[in-house]
Amino acid sequence: MIERTLVLLKPDAVQRGIVGEIIHRFERAGMKMVAMKLVKPDKELASRHYPDSKEWKMKVGQRTIDDCIKYNIDLMANMGTTDPLEVGELVKGWNAEFLMSGSVLAIVLEGVNVVERVRALSGDTVPVKAAPGTIRGDYSLDSAIAANRRKRTIYNLIHASGSIGEAEEEISLWFKPDEICSYKRVHEELYKYDQSYA
Secondary structure, eight states, rough: OOOEEEEEEEHHHHTTTHHHHHHHHHHHHTOOOEEEEEOOOOHHHHHHHHHHHHHHHHHHHHHHHHHHHHHHHHHHHHHSOOHHHHHHHHHHHHHHHHHHOOOOOEEEEEEEHHHHHHHHOOOOOSGGGGGTTTTTHOOOOOOOHHHHHHSOOOOOOOEOSHHHHHHHHHHHHHHHHHGGGGOHHHHHHHTOOOOGGO
């Protein structure tokens, strides 16, 4: 099934000059870039990119609380709260601030099961948990400990849509319909199904 997904190469990827390496991995895996632009997100775009739902904030907040407990970080001293919803709201703000801190390369990739495949290639959002061979596993330098102690998001290089529905929403947020291209790559023509061989 052909899908589209949004990938954001965050300011840390752009500033480190590794966007070419990351794009190469997606192309090598047979994914097709159908849109790309360098953006300096404003507050509205950065804030709208991250969900405002209670469910998302609770999940992110609880994950951050779990990291603080795991690494013996004083939750009240660092976050000022033990409420997962409030911590999730803080994390959403940190995420948006980081997107606004520099240039972001926004990309729409197209391919078979591309949402799931991009997530797999990207690796776990917490770099220490990302397997070697994934983008975050090979290139991330940051950790949850450093991020939580400095009251900021984890610098993890890349955002990748989590589902087909999320991808559709995010693509429409970052790109206008006329900015997305349609074209055939060489292998698409080579492997086109021919009825005469049926």
